[in-house]
Amino acid sequence: MVIHFCLIIGHLSSFILTDVRARLTSELKNAMKNKDTFASTTLRSVLAEIQAADKQSPDQKIGASSIVSIIRKATQRRNDAAEQFVKSSRLDLAEKERKEVELLSSFLPPLLPESEIDRLLREAMDEQVSPGENPHKASGKIYKAFYSKVDKSLVDPDLVKRRAEALLKGHQ
Structure with missing residues (x-):
């Protein structure tokens, strides 16, 4: 059990240490090159939230942990919106929100069990x-x-x- 936990923590810390901001920016550039408006719009919205947090931070740029928190909140908002769209029988919009959740989730480390x-x-x-x-x-x-x-x-x-x-x- 302890070895398993160490592996999980090791995996998570290596994930956190990678620059999430750089990954988001890189994926945005790829989406723009490939003319993928869906991905570029989704990534731009999250990067805008990160930039707004940067402006409010006295240290100028927020860390990877804060960026991950912003992405988690963004996925939660989209999940909530998808539920509301399903209740309103707007399955097309619910599907769009779910695709955005899937895209953003690829930038998130797994949660501790x-x-x-x-x-x-x-x-x-x-x-x-x-x-x-x-x-x-x-x-x-x-x-x-x-x-x-x-x-x-x-x-x-x-x-x-x-x-x-x-x-x-x-x-x-």
Whole structure:
């Protein structure tokens, strides 16, 4: 199990270390050369979001982790839009949104599996929480310890929250 986890972390860190911004830009150039308006429009929209975040960042350019977070949010928005289009019987538009999700997902590293999240949360809980401690106060300590070990772009924050709450209930 430990070897498997090390392989996952090694794969994820090598993925994060590659310059996601450069990959997006390169793919945009290829799409423009191939006159692929679908891909170029999708990639331009995400690159525009990244550039807007760059302007708001005091360091001028945001890091790979923030870029991955922006892409994850963009895919989530498109998934939500696809669901709304299906409800409205606009299957053509839903399909377009799904294709955009597929394109953007190719730039994302895989999320940590639930079992690894649980293991890391348990470690944080063992280190940070004393028996009988206020669960609200304990959860803050757990999140801080967890996210000091794990990049936020590599996990689903809703899943982390649900798992932490479940583990805290079982810990009391």
